[in-house]
Amino acid sequence: MKEIDIPIETSAAKRRTNPLARVFDELVRFCRSRSMFMLHYCTGCGAIELPPAMTSRFDMERLGIQPMVTPRQADILLITGYVSIKTLKRVILTYEQMGSPKYVIGICSCTVNGGMYWQSYATAKQLDQYLPVDLYIAGCMPRPEAVLEGMRKLMDRIRSGEADGWEDYYRRYDWYLGNQQHLFGDDWQTPADVIGEASHYDLAGPGTEGEHTRLLQQCQKPLEPQQTFFQIGGSLEKKGESHE
Amino acid sequence: MSIQILLMELVLMPLVAFVVGLFMVLMLRRIGAKLQRRVGPPMMQPLYDIVKLYGKKTQISHGWMHDIGIIMAVGGYVAAETLLPVPGMDGIADKGGLVTLVYVMMIPSLGLALGVGQCANPNGSIGIARALTAMLAYDVPFVIVVFGVAWYFGTTNLVDIIAIQQAGGVSGWGAIAMPLLAIAGLFALQGMLGKQPFEIYIAPAEIATGPMVEMSGKYLGGLFVMQCFQLYTAGVLYVSLFLGGGENWLFFLIKVFAVVAIPMTVAFLFPRYKTEQMIRLMWKWPVMIGLLGLAFVMH
Amino acid sequence: MTPLDELLLFSGLTLVLLLLLGRFSYAGKIATVFYAGQLLFLAKMADRIADGAIMTFSLQAELFGQQMSWRYDALSWFFAVITLGAGLLSSWYASGEWGERFRRRGGNLWLLHVALAANVFSMLILLGSGDLLALFIGWELVSWASFLLMTVAGGRAIQAAMRYITYAMSGAMAILAGxxxxxxxxxxxxYGQIIDVMPQLSQAQVWLLVALFGAGFAVKMGLLPFHLWQAAAYAETPGPGAAFFGAISARMGLYAIILVLVQLIGLARLSELTIPFTFLDMRDFWAWIAVLTIILPTYTALRQTDARYLLAWHGIGQGGYMLLGVVLGDALGSAGGLLHVFNYATNQAVLFFAVFAVMFRTGTADLNKLGGLITRMPISFFAMLVGIIGLAGLPPMNGFVSKWFVYRSLMVEGEPLLFLGAIIGTLGTILSVYKLIHNTFLGQLRVEHVEVREAPWSMVVPMIILMLLIFATGVAPGLVLDWVALVQSAVGLPVVENTLGGIELASGSLDMLWVVGVLFAGFGIGALLFYSGGRTRQVHQLDNYAGGHFLTAETRYHYSDNFYAGLMHLIRPWYRGSFVWLESTLGSLLGIAASLMQRLYGALHPSIYLLVTVVVTLTWVLL
Amino acid sequence: MNTIVLTVVLPLLAAFVVPVLCRVSPLLGRLLGPLTLAYAILLTLQVWLGMEGKPFSIALGGFQPPLGINFYVDRLSLLFTFLTLVTSLLLWPWRNETEPRQYALTLLLAASACGLALSGDLFNIYVFYELISVASFGLAAGAAFAASLRYLILSGLGSVLVLCGIAIVYLQTGTLNLAQLSQLAPETLNTPLGMSAFALILLGVGVKGELFPVNSWVPEVYAAASSRVSGLLAGLVSKLAVLVIVRLLVLLFQQESALQLMLILGLLGAISGELAAWRAKDMNRMLAFSSIGQLGVIFIAFSIPGETGLFAGLALSLHHLLVKPALFLLAERWRGSLMGLRGAGLASPVAGGMFVLLALSLVGMPPLPGFWAKFLLFTGLAAQQSVIYQVALGVVLLSIVIEANYLFRVVMNLFQPAGDNSVAVITDHGWLNLGTTFLLSALLIAGMLFMGPLGAWLEGVAIQAADPVLYFDTVFPVSAIH
Structure with a gap:
């Protein structure tokens, strides 16, 4: 894959100048790092190492990490093993449904390079081609200590503002989408509207849109959120009538 | 009472409730951790969670009712706190009374239900359906308790109820005079807090936390705030009805935390009932105990 | 011309005018204006009614030695206000696009307007009855006028109307017997003669009277076990008619109950009547009837899948609260019962308006075929929201206040089981109305409803008026409680001493001004907290958690059917359909008797009857 | 005053002349009947105005009663004479151009009915009753064979019973003059034998009066006969039979058991008729059964002792006389299955509207006249102490509920849009039927508007009729034999 070299505007670069705001940002980042809700997407054997990490032996909760059930509530997406192409679609959807800031941790070698499934026709080899992975925890499988170590590493990175993979996904969406399309075909789309989100939150970069997003928009079914129509008695004869 | 003091109370009461509630959430998680031989979260963990959630960059909304629902959920409890007298502060408790408080406490649930409804997620709707069913289950013993207490003290004014109890010392407490009702009240409390074994409407592995399924960011944060209020309100209400309210803040807090600790402890020792099992349980034992207690009280 | 003359004549004029002009497209507007006029005439009386004066009607009839007269006191006035208000808003609702559509679909708009006016007119007459004969005449007029309105829709409505008229006639005959x-x-x-004679009657006679009158009035009110007709009859009536029925029609039964059982016979006399083989007296019995009427129909409503039926069943259940309050008979309880008449009327009207607005746009009221309309019909949604909060009796809407009064009265009187029953009814209502609003307005918007828009102004304005009314009387219940106090003094019940915000009591008061004020302050804080968080972005409804599944527009991702599955799993066996069984058994017995009679007349050798009869008769006579 | 005899004589004569006249001049033949009836009506009115409310007696042929036969003319008998003539005129067979027999029979019916109403003599009553029978057989003969045969047999048996009853009366008292009988009755007829006489007469006359259980001819005959004939039989003839019973009750049989016998039979009739009507599948049968029920109620009313009962019974009879023929006329074109009537009311709204009005009055919706009639009945029943009257009250109320149900089932059917599989709806009612019905409906409305004076007047009639002493004094003025 060709590396695209775009100057990336990190959040540190546009840090606000107001000292109070800086304190506030600092506080929020601190809290983010101390409160991580994780969604463990148990794709493979790595999942077996998570229960020990959560329960009495290692107790992730003392770091403020607790499991959550739906992507909406979660901050961290744990990919615990190989991702088949079919699974990857779900993983991407789940990732896109998470609220930013969000972080992806790839656990096990399979997520790094395909691992023992390197030769499989049906697995995605490198997770970071499709999603912005903030942290890999390599091993086959990594022990709970390694998982916890990885978590601590991520906490530090969040604290310092280095863990900004989620911004990268918005800024270079076209590139990620291109890779996804390469794998899933040209009609690939998720119900989530990443471009709209990027522009809404002012996260769009030069790489957000490109040839792949244009392709997406060609075959995409419209996904505008439903506007509320307050207009009373609007279009009675033309539209309302035809739908009774 | 001058209007300034009243206004100050109206501001302070929810604030205190929130702070105490944060510690109750902490206690909840710590009790769970202890029972599972874990260390548990750090002291400020509930606050971290809430600040993080409010500070999320993207906040996914499903429409204006989703927003208003959260506002109602938090706001309703903020209002309910002012109807609940604490040591030194009565707020507007004498303007509403017990029945009003019980009904105002339904407003947050209603708001949440509406907000979840607009999320268009069947898991959420199922959760709400189950939560309302649970309400039907635990409210039956609960209103028996409310009736018994109101009958015994001859008033629904919480300020008076507390004053009467305190005038009689420890032996004047509702729990001493109405032990059966106090037990039934504990059952209802367990259901009201939605903790195991009565948390079928959350059921994370089955319906993906039900009402919370589509809640992200500050929406979830709002629910966390609501949980603080909910624990506090339930605890204080029970203390006011049965344990003589608060003579001073120290005793008051001890009592409230002690009361809330009971359902917390029970929660982590039990698995989960199905909805119909819950209704059957709630309509059988606590109701029987409550009615028996009521018979004692009224004769 | 006394003010009552003006009112009744004007009401009659409205009816005549609609008979003549009902075919024209502006009939609805005329009707609305004329109902407003009637309301003005009623308002003219307000001052004198408030002074305790009794309005008389100049025309008095004397037939067969029976004097008939009509007059309005505070009780009549209170019910008349609600009647005219319901009539006004209903005809307003029908006056624009709704009526136009109704007519284009082949509905008989003329009949609808005429029937509505006839209902209003006959109710005004009934409310003015100054003696029992006038009461009966008014009663029958109301029954047949209701029947007329019920038949407007045709089809299934006809069956419902037939069922109604059978029940109504049975009830009327019981009343006539009484x-x-x-x-x-x-x-x-x-009335004077009856009050005078009452002490001389034996217990058994009063028992019979209470049974006859009670049964007759209970039919109209839809009290158990005479409630089966009501839901279908009201629900199948076209929109404005259903709203009018739901709001006030059944309450004529309550009016008559107050008049006869409370005013003429007296609650004290009721308490003296014991029910054999039980430890209940007649008043307890009525209270229990009221509570059963609250519970059973409410839980029947919970099972409905048609929004109109759901509301109509709740209408039956809510009647129980009113009766319960009135039967309690103390200042608090009766004030609650009477207040609930007003409050419930506003709630039910706005709910029916909202449901029929949805029907107007989508063509269905099937709760399994709707969903997500909140973004398309936000004002209707809001109307329904206000309505269900009121109906379920939660603050800050007016339904809470009236129910609060009833609850408090039950607490003061020490009636724990009745209290429990009333609360169980309220809980059931909450469950059921949430299902209503969820399945209609919340959840997933169907593809076929994407183009739906808000109802037109002519339908929205009545809803807005009602919403404001519900909220205003919820915040300041004293506005209506003043009237209620007048009614209480007119009927001879203890009078409630109210404040603008509710009531001051030593044993726990209620001040809705404060409660609502603080509630909204709380919402303000909630909003502050909410908007202090990050900026929101609305997403498409298909961008939704489905366990990783890709939702498409074709996927129905909505939970509506068997909404309270867990509850139903437990209580479904309890729905025995006993009343329906009873009704059909009676019908079958009647059918068997009827076919026996036909056999009798169809026999080929009738002369045998003659001979047998002659022999039997002669034997009887001679022995 | 004696001109009242002409109301019997003229139609009787006309009845015999008409067949001949029709051969000579069809036009005259057609006009003769109506003209006669109209003239008789005029005569009746004249007498009415002349008598100033006081009853009088006419000795026919100059022989004084009790030996001679006499006509007793009071308000009641005049009212029935008037009603007979008017009903006959209203239900005149206008369209029957080729059939002079119908003219003759109708005139015969009118003449004998007037005679029956006026007779002051039990034997005369029997004679006129037989004449009525003959006329009505003839009229009903157009109906199905089995039905008219059944009517014939029953009616004949009934006549035999009446004759037996009269024989017993004669045996016991030695006279058949009603006035004289009223004098003798308390001593001679207050025995089981006297009661059996009453029972026999009641059952015999009851055949025409649609009394349970000798009324089983009714549904078949009405179902088959023309509306006009059904209207005459149900409206008029039945009322005359009732009149006979009423006269007997007032004058001869004042025992409680007589009233009770009638009450029980009336009760059974009311409930059985209404129940059977509830199951009826076609219009005419339904009206026939309904008529049985109504007559039952009328019998109940007359079984209330005193003028209250008479008043209520008269009111009910008048109301029924007004409404039933009108309903039968409407039903003329609505024969056959009730289910087939879907949409018929929509097709002819005037007829449908009148049907609704008549049905409402029949059910007794206030303030229509039907309600007031029933109200009188109810107050009368309630004033009685005996339990059986209270039971009767309950039964009548129940029967009203049933009646409302089946009548409005029909109404709803009439006004439902016709389905695809319903038979073609007849919209044409004929101006004659419609006009007559309209007239009757208008009378009904007028009755409602002038209910006050009408009621007072009817009460006067009842009071006068309920007075046996007056009857005796009128027939035998103080100066006479006693």
Whole structure:
């Protein structure tokens, strides 16, 4: 894959100048790092190492990490093993449904390079081609200590503002989408509207849109959120009538 | 009472409730951790969670009712706190009374239900359906308790109820005079807090936390705030009805935390009932105990 | 011309005018204006009613030695206000696009307007009855006028209307029997005469009277076990008619109950009547009937899948609260019961308006075929929201206040089981109305409803008026409680001493001004907290958690059917359909008797009857 | 005053002349009947105005009663004479151009009915009753064979019973003059034998009066006969039979058991008729059964002792006389299955509207006249102490509920849009039927508007009729034999 070299505007670069705001940002980042809700997407054997990490032996909760059930509530997406192409679609959807800031941790070698499934026709080899992975925890499988170590590493990175993979996904969406399309075909789309989100939150970069997003928009079914129509008695004869 | 003091109370009461509630959430998680031989979260963990959630960059909304629902959920409890007298502060408790408080406490649930409804997620709707069913289950013993207490003290004014109890010392407490009702009240409390074994409407592995399924960011944060209020309100209400309210803040807090600790402890020792099992349980034992207690009280 | 003359004449004029002009497209507007006029005439009386004066009607009839007169006191006035208000808003609702559509679909708009006016007119007459004969005449007029309105829709409505008229006739005949019995004892049907004769009647006679009158009035009110007709009859009536029925029609039964059982016979007399083989007296019995009427129909409503039926069943259940309050008979309880008449009327009207607005746009009221309309019909949604909060009796809407009064009265009187029953009814209502609003307005918007828009102004404005009314009387219940106090003093019940915000009591007061104020302050804080968080972005409804599944527009991702599955799993066996069984058994028995009679007349050798009869008769005579 | 005899004589004569006249001049033949009836009506009115409310007696042929036969003319008998003539005129067979027999029979019916109403003599009553029978057989003969045969047999048996009853009366008292009988009755007829006489007469006359259980001819005959004939039989003839019973009750049989016998039979009739009507599948049968029920109620009313009962019974009879023929006329074109009537009311709204009005009055919706009639009945029943009257009250109320149900089932059917599989709806009612019905409906409305004076007047009639002493004094003025 060709590396695209775009100057990336990190959040540190546009840090606000107001000292109070800086304190506030600092506080929020601190809290983010101390409160991580994780969604463990148990794709493979790595999942077996998570229960020990959560329960009495290692107790992730003392770091403020607790499991959550739906992507909406979660901050961290744990990919615990190989991702088949079919699974990857779900993983991407789940990732896109998470609220930013969000972080992806790839656990096990399979997520790094395909691992023992390197030769499989049906697995995605490198997770970071499709999603912005903030942290890999390599091993086959990594022990709970390694998982916890990885978590601590991520906490530090969040604290310092280095863990900004989620911004990268918005800024270079076209590139990620291109890779996804390469794998899933040209009609690939998720119900989530990443471009709209990027522009809404002012996260769009030069790489957000490109040839792949244009392709997406060609075959995409419209996904505008439903506007509320307050207009009373609007279009009675033309539209309302035809739908009774 | 001058209007300034009243206004100050109206501001302070929810604030205190929130702070105490944060510690109750902490206690909840710590009790769970202890029972599972874990260390548990750090002291400020509930606050971290809430600040993080409010500070999320993207906040996914499903429409204006989703927003208003959260506002109602938090706001309703903020209002309910002012109807609940604490040591030194009565707020507007004498303007509403017990029945009003019980009904105002339904407003947050209603708001949440509406907000979840607009999320268009069947898991959420199922959760709400189950939560309302649970309400039907635990409210039956609960209103028996409310009736018994109101009958015994001859008033629904919480300020008076507390004053009467305190005038009689420890032996004047509702729990001493109405032990059966106090037990039934504990059952209802367990259901009201939605903790195991009565948390079928959350059921994370089955319906993906039900009402919370589509809640992200500050929406979830709002629910966390609501949980603080909910624990506090339930605890204080029970203390006011049965344990003589608060003579001073120290005793008051001890009592409230002690009361809330009971359902917390029970929660982590039990698995989960199905909805119909819950209704059957709630309509059988606590109701029987409550009615028996009521018979004692009224004769 | 007395003010009552003006009112009744004007009401009659409205009816005549609609008979003549009902075919024209502006009939609805005329009707609305004329109902407003009637309301003005009623308002003219307000001052004098408030002074305790009784309005008389100039025309008095005397037939067969029976004096008939009509007059309005505070009780009549209170019910008349609600009647006219319901009539006004209903005809307003029908006056624009709704009526136009109704007519284009082949509905008989003329009949609808005429029937509505006839209902209003006959109710005004009934409310003015100054003696029992006038009461009966008014009663029958109301029954047949209701029947007329019920038949407007045709089809299934006809069956419902037939069922209604059978029940109504049975009830009317029971009332007539009661009236005739009273006449034979009192020698007249003036209220004064009846009150005078009441102490001389034996317990058994009063028992019979209460049973006859009670059963008759209970039919109209839809009290158990005479409630089966009501839901279908109201629900199948076209929009404005259903709203009018739901709001006030059944309450004529309550009016009559107050008049006869409370005012003429007296609650104290009711308490003296014991029910054999139980430890209940007649008043307890009525209270229990009221509570059963609250519970059973409410839980029947919970099972409905048609929004109109759901509301109509709740209408039956809510009647129980009113009766319960009135039967309690103390200042608090009766104030609650009477207040609930007003409050419930506003709630039910706005709910029916909202449901029929949805029907207007989508063509269905099937709760399994709707969903997500909140973004398309936000004002209707809001109307329904206000309505369900009121109906379920939660603050800050007016339904809470009236129910609060009833609850408090039950607490003061020490009736724990009745209290429990009333609360169980309220809980059931909450469950059921949430299902209503969820399945209609929340959840997933169907593809076929994407183009739906808000209802037109002519339908929205009545809803807005009602919403404001519900909220205003919820915040300041004293506005209506003043009237209620007048009614109480007119009927001879203890009078409630209210404040603008509710009531001051030593044993726990209510001040809605404060409660609502603080509630909204709380919402303000909630909003502050909410908007202090990050900026929101609305997403498409298909961008939704489905366990990783890709939702498409074709996927129905909505939970509506068997909404309270867990609850139903437990209580479904409890729905025995006993009343329906009873009704159909009676019907079958009647059918068997009828076919026996036909056999009798169809026999080929009738002369045998003659001979047998002659022999039997002669034997009887000679022995 | 004696001109009242002409109301019997003229139609009787006309009845015999008409067949001949029709051969000579069809036009005259057609006009003769109506003209006669109209003239008789005029005569009746004249007498009415002349008598100033006081009853009088006419000795026919100059022989004084009790030996001679006499006509007793009071308000009641005049009212029935008037009603007979008017009903006959209203239900005149206008369209029956080729059939002079119908004219003759109708005139015969009118003449004998007037005679029956006026007769002051039990034997005369029997004679006129037989004449009525003959006329009505003839009229009903157009109906199905089995039905008219059944009517014939029953009616004949009934006549035999009446004759037996009269024989017993004669045996006991030695006279058949009603006035004289009223004098003798308390001593001679207050025995089981006297009661059996009453029972026999009641059952015999009851055949025409649609009394349970000798009324089983009714549904078949009405179902088959023309509306006009059904209207005459149900409206008029039945009322005359009732009149006979009423006269007997007032004058001869004042025992409680007589009233009770009638009450029980009336009760059974009311409930059985209404129940059977509830199951009826076609219009005419339904009206026939309904008529049985109504007559039952009328019998109940007349079984209330005193003028209250008479008043209520008269009111009910008048109301029924007004409404039933009108309903039968409407039903003329609505024969056959009730289910087939879907949409018929929509097709002819005037007829449908009148049907609704008549049905409402029949059910007794206030303030229509039907309600007031029933109200009188109810107050009368309630004033009685005996339990059986209270039971009767309950039964009548129940029967009203049933009646409302089946009548409005029909109404709803009439006004439902016709389905695809319903038979073609007839919209044409004929101006004659419609006009007559309209007239009757208008009378009904007028009755409602002038209910006050009408009621007072009817009460006067009842009071006068309920007075046996007056009857005796009128027939035998103080100066006479006693």
């Amino acid at each position: 009236i005739v019995l009273l006449w034979s004892h009192a020698g007249g049907l003036q």
